[in-house]
Amino acid sequence: MRYVARGLALAGLSLGLAFAPAAGTAGAAPAPAPAGATSLYAPSALVLTVTAGDDAVDGTVLRAVTLECAPGARGSHPAPEDACGELRAQAGGFDASVALDPDRACTKQWDPVTVTATGVWEGRHVSYSHTFGNPCVKSTARGVLFSF
Known part of the structure; x- marks a missing residue:
């Protein structure tokens, strides 16, 4: 008799669990689609840093900003529209952003800064x-991407 009662209790529990999800979701809204699933734009989101030292891994991060360029320019970068425009003009490259202005002079001391x-x-x-030789040299870079 004990086995029959236990079997009926387990059957009732399994039936209750089978109908519980249907009852709980009757008034619930559908889950939102992932952000990238419905976007017309490929994602473009960067974290930009300025680090003291010649090695970004072992150096001390002095500043960091975020930059998102698609579908619109935004983030904590002080000039996201200009920075995104600069990246688009370079087709996503970074070398022109660190090109130095030859008309600006800096001292030659070694105090490296890495972006x-x-x-x-x-x-x-x-x-x-x-890596720039020192903060002054970094400030002579022509681009706005790492100007924060």
């Missing part, structure tokens, strides 16, 4: 790093 860009540009992973 990095990590993230996704138009759907592909990017990782970039460039």
